Amino acid sequence: MTVLAQYSDVPTESKREMAKAKTRRALLKSALRLYSLEGAQGMSMNKVAKGAGIAQPSFYNHFESLEALQNELSAQLKDNYLSPMRMAWVDMLKDYDVLSKAQFNERCQQCLMMIFDSAFQNIALFQHLLEDRPRFTANIENQSSLNNGLGNLVIEIQEEWTEIFIQGLQLSNRSCERSAVNLCVDIAAAQVHELILGCHQQRYSRQQAIDTLSSSFDALFANFLHGSNSSE
The missing domain is CATH 1.10.357 (Tetracycline Repressor; domain 2)
Incomplete structure (x- = not known):
C-alpha cells in the first residue's frame, strides 16, 4: 500500500485534526523565529500568521490571542x-x-x-x-x-x-x-x-x-x- 493510499484511509476528521495540529506547530515555529529576530517589539499576530503561511483571521482557529500563543511557546x-x-x-x-x-x-x-x-x-x-x-x-x-x-x-x-x-x-x-x-x-x-x-x-x-x-x-x-x- 502506498503512503498516499494509507493517508486516504485516514478518517476525514482525523485528517482535519492532523492539518490543524500541523498549522498550530507552524504558528509556534513562526513566533519563535520572529521573536528571535525582533524580540517582543516585533511580534504581531499578522507577522506570526504570515510566517506560518496562513491569513491573520485563521489565527483564531488555533489560538485565542497572541498572548495565548506566546504563553504556550514560553511553557515549551x-x-x-x-x-x-x-x-x-x-x-x-x-x-x-x-x-x-x-x-x-x-x-x-x-x-x-x-x-x-x-x-x-x-x-x-x-x-x-x-x-x-x-x-x-x-x-x-x-x-x-x-x-x-x-x-x-x-x-x-x-x-x-x-x-x-x-x-x-x-x-x-x-x-x-x-x-x-x-x-x-x-x-x-x-x-x-x-x-x-x-x-x-x-x-x-x-x-x-x-x-x-x-x-x-x-x-x-x-x-x-x-x-x-x-x-x-
Whole structure:
C-alpha cells in the first residue's frame, strides 16, 4: 500500500485534526523565529500568521490571542531548557555534603555546560529574552500585570530554579527561607547571564567562563548551604 493510499484511509476528521495540529506547530515555529529576530517589539499576530503561511483571521482557529500563543511557546521553551538539567542540579545539591571539592567542581561544570549549551542553541533568542524581561516592582499587586508570555520567561525560569534549589535542600535534610533561596538564585543567574553574553561577544572562552562560575558557585553554595538549617 502506498503512503498516499494509507493517508486516504485516514478518517476525514482525523485528517482535519492532523492539518490543524500541523498549522498550530507552524504558528509556534513562526513566533519563535520572529521573536528571535525582533524580540517582543516585533511580534504581531499578522507577522506570526504570515510566517506560518496562513491569513491573520485563521489565527483564531488555533489560538485565542497572541498572548495565548506566546504563553504556550514560553511553557515549551521552559520545559525544553530545564528538563535535561533539573535532576543534575538537584542531585548536586543533595550530595553536597559527600562530594569532595573536586567532585563538586566537576558536577558544577557539567551543569553549567548544559546551561551554556542551551543558551547558545539560539543566542539571539536568549538575548531578546534578557532584554524583554520585566523588572521586579515594589508593588506585588502589579506583578501579575507583568505576565507577558515570552517576555516573562526569564523570571519564570528563575522561579523554577528556586523550586529546584528547595528540592535539593530538602533531599539533603536542610531547610531555608525562600527569600534566602531567591537571593542565591538571583546572584547565580546574574553571573551566568552576564558571562554567557561575554562569551558571545568573544571577550573570553566558554571554558574560562565556566571555570570562573564554578569557583564562584563553590563559594556561594558553601556560604548558602552551611547557613541553612539541617533537620538532623
